[in-house]
Amino acid sequence: MSEFSVHTLLDTGTVKVRDVFCAGTCRHRSAEECAANTHLVFPYRGLYARHVGQDQSVADANHVLFFNAGQGYQVSHPVDGGDASLVLAVSPGLLRELSPRELLERRDDLTYRLQSLRIDPRAQALVAMLRHSLRHGGIEPLEAEVLAVTLISRSLGPRTTHETTATQGRRRLVDRVKVLLASDLGRQWKLAEIAEHIGGSPVYLTQAFAQVEGIPLHRYHLRLRLARALDRLGQAEDMSALAQDLGFSSHSHFSAAFKQAYGRTPTAFRAAAQVKSA
8 A cells, every 4th residue: 555645636726635645654753855835734534743843743633734835844653544634735826815924934925934723613624525525526616716715714814723822841742642532533531541641630731731722622622523523424324333433422412513513414514515425
């Protein structure tokens, strides 16, 4: 099996959308890579770590990552199972117009000063809608371009993103929690179990996570599980089994949580995205 699989889902000259899968077989840092063009990466399955110099960012379905043109980086895979991301590249003029000034190193430069931002459930839903619709031919190019622009605008908006002010030590602690959650996504974790695995008191862990991510630990975990549900809608014929796999107590509990996050039940979302069973 190849380490990478890349599928171009859309390329209009203005907007390019690729679906990228990485087998993630190497736990250690990769050789340094360099992006040719600035682009945005939306992980939707699995987890990996991206290293830019001494800075580290954990990539999971709750974040968008910024890959700057000409900036070196390395990748490592602390969790088995590989990862998958939707990669969006848009024309420089359009991306500059969509990017708030405060996210850029300089006003006239398309270099983001952050590695990543946390996104909200609406952005997660847009990632899934765009990917599923393009994969199954349920969307025209113009509509897909508009959806991609909406996704970028939503992901970079000040009301829907979170930039942390926490120390590097707290960020690294929270990164270890993210890796632990991803190692068994459907597990019904207890705070004491997480603290025992990570080290430190449950109170400190709770406070650190809220400071770094801007939302409580349990809500972060719930969003990861729901994002995994978005990913699996195309293969899940039995919603009750999917709910059980993702640690929900019942199909009704899963459906209610999904609707609260994304505005539709799983079945209605699949119909809207024209997702066909695999």
